[in-house]
Amino acid sequence: MYILPRICSRHLRQLLGKSFFRYASTSSQDVPHVCIVGSGPAGFYTAQQILKGHPAARVDILEKLPVPFGLVRFGVAPDHPEVKNVIHTFTTTARNQRCTFIGNVEVGKDISIEDLQKAYTAVVLAYGADDDRTLAIKGEDSPNVISARSFVGWFNGLPQDKDLPVDLDVENVVILGQGNVALDVARILLTPISILQKTDISQHALDALSRSRVKKVYIVGRRGPLQVAFTIKELREMTKLPDCRPVIHKEDVENLDKVIKDLPRPRRRLTELLYKTCMEPSDTDTHLWSQASKEWELRFRLSPIEINEREGKVTGVKLAVNQLQGDDLINKKAVATSETEHIDCGLVFRSIGYKSIPIDPILPFDTRKGIIPNIKGRVKEKPGLYCSGWVSTGPVGVILNTMTGGFETGKIVLKDLEDGIITSEGKRGNEMIKEILESKGKQMVTFSDWDKIDEEEIKRGSVFGKPREKIADISEMLRVAKS
Incomplete structure (x- = not known):
């Protein structure tokens, strides 16, 4: 027969934690x-x-x-x-x-x-x-000036965004902002349909993207390459997009090699990739990019001041050219100059934060x-x-x-x-x-009701060879949940 050792209450408290006795007697x-x-x-x-x-x-x-x-x-x-x-x-x-x-x-x-x-x-x-942060500029409310958040909701089957009016019958797109969401939007616009159709992207978005004429996406930031908000994983994915080449201007990155060693590690690795993509691409990448039919371009030190339209359609974005001020390498401030630039496009995404x-x-x-x-x-x-x-x-x-x-x-x-x-x-x-x-x-x-919705979405997705087809209508979700 085994005899349990006697443990005093002090030792028991140490073993079980100071909260045990308070909670055990609840x-x-x-x-x-x-x-x-x-x-x-x-x-x-x-x-x-x-x-x-x-x-x-x-x-x-x-x-x-x-x-x-x-x-x-x-x-x-x-x-x-x-x-x-x-x-x-x-x-x-x-x-x-x-x-x-x-x-x-x-x-x-x-x-x-x-x-x-x-x-x-x-x-x-x-x-x-x-909700979105807005630009507060002329033309922001024009058709085909769209919140990146809403676009992400559109291709992900968010009920409130399922009917988002997105006109992809354009060749040039401008994304204002340089965070991960901006790169998500650019990547979805430029990724071959053969890849997207194997994901859980909503079918209404897949159908629209399959008819898209988008060939070029500008990703525009108000500061420089040392201040971009996207991460290295997302940038690397962009450089490996099939049938798509990156455009990074030499004058924007040619001096980055002199400061890379002074940067914190995550920023250092990201900056190295930006620099090498432009200045030291591999022979394989150079060959693939030369044959690509689509491209994305990083533009720096530009702030939108007006979105132009004609006959109800977006024609481009007018931007102020900025100077960066401040002694800190990363935490610089963008200050607009009197110089301006114009980018022609038929679709604009606002991706400046939530x-x-x-x-x-x-x-x-x-x-x-x-x-x-x-x-x-x-x-x-x-x-x-x-x-x-x-x-x-x-x-x-x-x-x-x-x-x-x-x-x-x-x-x-x-x-x-x-x-x-x-x-x-x-x-x-x-x-x-x-x-x-x-x-x-x-x-x-209930969560059991969600299981019914989950099962139905997986079933619908199998028809298209996808992991799931999300139900994007709330009344339909409730009908399935109640079944």
């Missing part, structure tokens, strides 16, 4: 109910941390669309399926017995923040950045920065309210940054629970909000 009335608004990466990573860090906490994830995963589903380019692998992790979180997904619920419209605060111990706002929007009058909101004012995820002067992801930081970083931020917000919620700053007394969680939603006749979508 009564059913004191179970923390946490609501997360938004089912993108920020929402799921925050949920993951809370579920992991508290053995009794219950987490509800509210989503305005009937389908989960946010930007992973609707923002990642279809030719980047590896980035979408995080969906497997999110699915594991959603299937946790203490996690509930509630789709087709728009906070601020179907239910208020005040309602959520009455029902939940903590409310975490993680609804991302749904911003979040206020979803409820009760929320404090910084309209200039497009974020909810917060201190390390705690919404200012609103105990029990938290924020995570782009709505708290602005649209910066990649999924890894969002993961780190989500984990940190989750830890802050757990700490406030442990310190008694927020309490669970009288909180009934989704039991309470479901009563409100049902009284309004709102159809709620």
